[in-house]
Amino acid sequence: MKKEKRKYSKKISPREQAFLSLLAIDREGAFSNLEIKKVLSRSLFSKPDMHLYTALVYGVLQNELYLDHQIKKMLKSRTSLDFKVRELLRIGAYQLLMMDRIPDYAVISETVDLCKKYCPRAKGFVNGVLRNMARQKQQLKNWSWSDYENSVQALSIRASVPREILDIFLQVFGTKKGVQILMQMNQPSPLTLRANRLKTSREKLIHLLEEDGIESEKTLLSQEGIRVENASVTELSGTQACQSGLFTIQDQGAMLIAETLDPKAGEQVLDMCAAPGGKTTYFAEMMENCGQIVARDLYPSRLKLIDAQAARLGVTIICTEIGDSTKLDAKDHGRYDRVLLDAPCSGLGIIRRKPEIRYRFNRKEQKALIQIQRKMLLNAADALKAGGTLVYSTCTVDPKENGEQVQWLTQNRKNMKIEMTRQISLLDDRCDGFYMAKLRKTAQD
Structure with missing residues (x-):
């Protein structure tokens, strides 16, 4: 299977880079966190474009089953989709159904332009599918459990979790907690730090971060954990506290x-x-x-x-x-x-x-x-x-x-x-x- 050439330049749009990254993840087995890190380290995206690129990659991956389900509704028959066409439709569908700030016409135009470049024969098809989806957008977004064959199918599609994995979560946590976990699975992970007790204390570190305009609070389970609400990993890495070795970025569960x-x-x-x-x-x-x-x-x-x-x-x-x-x-x-x-x-x-x-x-x-x-x-x-x-x-x-x-x-x-x-x-x-x-x-x- 031919690999798409990776591109990391300021000339490429965040949508095109998201398309290439998703191909690398879905076809070549790349890991999303490493792929995104690589792209952001080599490209010259503006901050808004960095956010859009990251949101598209994670958003499509997190909602793949749901997006495929909605795309299928737009097809008149059991159409077999080319891999690249499917990926482009997912990117377009994610923006139409799950990103409110981008106008529909811009989503459709940008996606069709990408289709002209990578699979030109399908540009009319992609245009038609996305236009149809835009017209039915509100109906597609207003879903209910009764729209699906049963609650298990609904949960699998809405959380975009394959049935086998869904069954494991329900077995381990029970139905009530399992459903809660699965429905929150696609929310962003919190950013937590571990205070380095060789150099500081949790209380002192929270105060130092506050002086840098970074809001934080103690975690409830780990004795050294701090949760940060308004800063990114990049911003934290640039602080004097990080450079002085006062903390490590680590999930609270790993601390436990x-x-x-x-x-x-x-x-x-x-x-x-x-x-x-x-x-x-x-x-x-x-x-x-x-x-x-x-x-x-x-x-x-x-x-x-x-x-x-x-x-x-x-x-x-x-x-x-x-x-x-x-x-x-x-x-x-x-x-x-x-x-x-x-x-x-x-x-x-x-x-x-x-x-x-x-x-x-x-x-x-x-x-x-x-x-x-x-x-x-x-x-x-x-x-x-x-x-x-x-x-x-x-x-x-x-x-x-x-x-x-x-x-x-x-x-x-x-x-x-x-x-x-x-x-x-x-x-x-x-x-x-x-x-x-x-x-x-x-x-x-």
């Missing part, structure tokens, strides 16, 4: 995982899948920069991210190592007081941040992932001293990767005892969807 491990000064800690290092550096802050943390990852480039974070925060007790956590060196057996296994997973708990995850979920791939998680869990248990603590965490909500894995570990390592488990969601002070389990090793093998 580190707080669950609760490492102490002077201990030996292993972070098995550490990059990019948010939890690793929090461990060091909790340990008062005293002891040793071994942070491992498969790729040197990712370890550099940990080293850079540690240097900015004033952390000196982290030792980064290239390592495959599906294997355990003899020197690691029974060595550590505490181990974190933040395992690779299906990522269903962070769909807000990476909306394309919902369309890539695959049970066959998940089965292979579960076997990797199990190898890592055995190694994590074996790396602990007697009396040591293991925290197993994921950013998914599927019990097959969470509770069932922890039960499997206790059956295969009889000396591992569960002390607590917790599944959080955006209903928990707007956190991402993290699972965490705390286990203690009662005796050495």
